[in-house]
Amino acid sequence: MFYEQLKAATESDRQQLISSEIIVRCMARNVTLSEYIDYLTQAYHHVKFTVPLLMAVGARLPESYEWLRSAVAEYIEEELGHQEWVLNDIAACGGDKEAVRNSKPAIETELMIAYAWDMVNRVDPIGFFGMVHVLEGTSVNLADYAADQIQATLQLPEQAFSYLRSHGSLDQSHIKHLEQLMNRFTEPAQQELIIHSTKMFFRLYKGVFDSVLRGKQDDSMQDAA
Numbered sequence: 001m002f003y004e005q006l007k008a009a010t011e012s013d014r015q016q017l018i019s020s021e022i023i024v025r026c027m028a029r030n031v032t033l034s035e036y037i038d039y040l041t042q043a044y045h046h047v048k049f050t051v052p053l054l055m056a057v058g059a060r061l062p063e064s065y066e067w068l069r070s071a072v073a074e075y076i077e078e079e080l081g082h083q084e085w086v087l088n089d090i091a092a093c094g095g096d097k098e099a100v101r102n103s104k105p106a107i108e109t110e111l112m113i114a115y116a117w118d119m120v121n122r123v124d125p126i127g128f129f130g131m132v133h134v135l136e137g138t139s140v141n142l143a144d145y146a147a148d149q150i151q152a153t154l155q156l157p158e159q160a161f162s163y164l165r166s167h168g169s170l171d172q173s174h175i176k177h178l179e180q181l182m183n184r185f186t187e188p189a190q191q192e193l194i195i196h197s198t199k200m201f202f203r204l205y206k207g208v209f210d211s212v213l214r215g216k217q218d219d220s221m222q223d224a225a
Helices: 002-009 011-018 021-027 033-047 050-060 063-079 082-092 097-101 107-123 125-154 158-166 169-182 188-224
Strands: none
Touching: 002 011, 002 169, 002 188, 011 125, 011 188, 021 125, 021 188, 033 082, 033 097, 033 107, 033 125, 033 158, 033 188, 050 063, 050 107, 050 125, 063 125, 063 169, 082 097, 082 158, 107 125, 107 188, 125 158, 125 169, 125 188
8 A cells, every 4th residue: 555655665764854863862861941942943833834734735636636625624623723732832841932933933944834835836735745744654653752751851741742742642543544545646646746745854854853953053153153
């Protein structure tokens, strides 16, 4: 089935993502509060586009994809307001959620979102499911464990982890649904596009994680100057 083919074809890209330094440090309980807030800040800046992107996908699908439009409508309903969960997590960490709301994303986050919009509007809206696979598939495998490690390290309240927890084991039904949807793509051109976009989103999402530490390096350079 195509979903298994998709996973196999992009496994090396997934490995590159999970080898990101900030992820490795998180799993080793070597993460700071400011780094966790910075990660949530970038999460906010891409999560807030999930529903608008899904709406654009639904609008651009031809009638022959009515089955997929129905699934997109369900996704929209489930994803509404998740960016506010991220902001509330930031507040629970002692951060200023309104400052985050009004901040600008890291370059890497902006590039990932720009690619998503380009994929939907210029290339083919089905390519957006590469991003869905990367964000949800990666989260299901890592989110709960990462939340446990961060909480143990920083002694934060459970209210600081609504975003990670919601994308952990509780998201397993989303992955099963995604698997069923992906297996309905049987044409080689469709499959090639989704594999390509998935590879791209793995690379772009790794950049988002790397930007957390890059931002720290930039701050250090500015302080030294």
